[in-house]
Amino acid sequence: xxxxxxxxxxLFYFCHNVRYSxxxxxxxxxxxxxxxxxxxxxxxxxxxxxARKSGKAKSETSFESRLADLRQYKQQHGHLNVKQEExxxxxxxxxxxxxxxxxxxxxxxxxxxxxxxxxxKIGFPWARKWASTRGTRTEANKAFESRLADLRQYKQQHGHLNxxxxxxxxxxxxxxxxxxxxxxxGIGMKITDxxxxxxxxxCFPWxxxxxxxxxxxxxxxxxxxxxxxxxxxxxxxxxWSDDISLAAYCSKLRFARxxxxxxxxxxxxxxxxxxxxxxFDWF
Numbered sequence: 001x002x003x004x005x006x007x008x009x010x011l012f013y014f015c016h017n018v019r020y021s022x023x024x025x026x027x028x029x030x031x032x033x034x035x036x037x038x039x040x041x042x043x044x045x046x047x048x049x050x051a052r053k054s055g056k057a058k059s060e061t062s063f064e065s066r067l068a069d070l071r072q073y074k075q076q077h078g079h080l081n082v083k084q085e086e087x088x089x090x091x092x093x094x095x096x097x098x099x100x101x102x103x104x105x106x107x108x109x110x111x112x113x114x115x116x117x118x119x120x121k122i123g124f125p126w127a128r129k130w131a132s133t134r135g136t137r138t139e140a141n142k143a144f145e146s147r148l149a150d151l152r153q154y155k156q157q158h159g160h161l162n163x164x165x166x167x168x169x170x171x172x173x174x175x176x177x178x179x180x181x182x183x184x185x186g187i188g189m190k191i192t193d194x195x196x197x198x199x200x201x202x203c204f205p206w207x208x209x210x211x212x213x214x215x216x217x218x219x220x221x222x223x224x225x226x227x228x229x230x231x232x233x234x235x236x237x238x239x240w241s242d243d244i245s246l247a248a249y250c251s252k253l254r255f256a257r258x259x260x261x262x263x264x265x266x267x268x269x270x271x272x273x274x275x276x277x278x279x280f281d282w283f
Contacts, residue, residue: 003015010088010089010092013089013092013093013096015046015047016096017092018033018041018046019048020099021033022038022048024103032241063115066090066093067118067119067122069087069090069093070082070090070094070119070122070124071122073087073090074122074123079125080094080122080123080124080125081125082094094124096109097109097111097119097124098126101116101126144189144195147171147174148198148199148202150171150174151171151175151199151202151204152202154168154171155202155203158228159228160224160225160228161175161202161203161204161205162205162225162228162243162245162246163175164241164242164243165241166241166242175204177189178191178195178199178204179206179207182196182206205217205245207245207249219271219274222246222249223274223275223278225243225246226238226246226250226275226278226280227278229242229243229246230278230279235281236250236278236279236280236281237281238250250280252265253265253267253275253280253282254282254283257272257282
């Protein structure tokens, strides 16, 4: 099962992501390679180690071929913000290139200084951006407003905005990009004050922001999130794959009660009683 990119590009990148995710579970969140999945792949003889072909020459040929694909895409579209629905193979190549540069020791694609120079020359966007064109109403704004409408619809259906990857990966990724854009200005999506206000109006969960002035999720809001989770799943053992923010909060609650240390959670007896009343699992 050493599939080459020339044989099947989509399957080739799937195999690459599987290997990288298993080797770097903390760095690559796009795919969870569980023990069951590993077992299933082992049963069909999946090759966890990539068989290296004719060395550098083959690697360079593949990279040059993809570079030509990017040039052609830019000629057709006027930008290099490749969308997954337009060309899944090229989209994943761009993701792998970014990962390779950001994590040079992660075992992924080797991004040399020469390759970076070649990509910079064609204007490759190292930070994933939404398509941008100038005008009174940019494509970026259109995309943002469309996603904002999706968030409103999601909240109307579910009563919250804690979107899991399993439910809607595209909307989940948008939320992650929004948080990153606010937390790290200049990297990725541009989050203006106007956009922050629009997101605050629908109670967007900013959880995880380290910048000054983020929206703080109150204990009562967290309590409601736990009730909603229990209503949907029948328990409160919140899985990280379901809701990263809520799972982390639960972990902090358990730690605070177990160690009895003073933390920002301020876990009072009243809060413990409120959590007990909804059947929170402390252990």
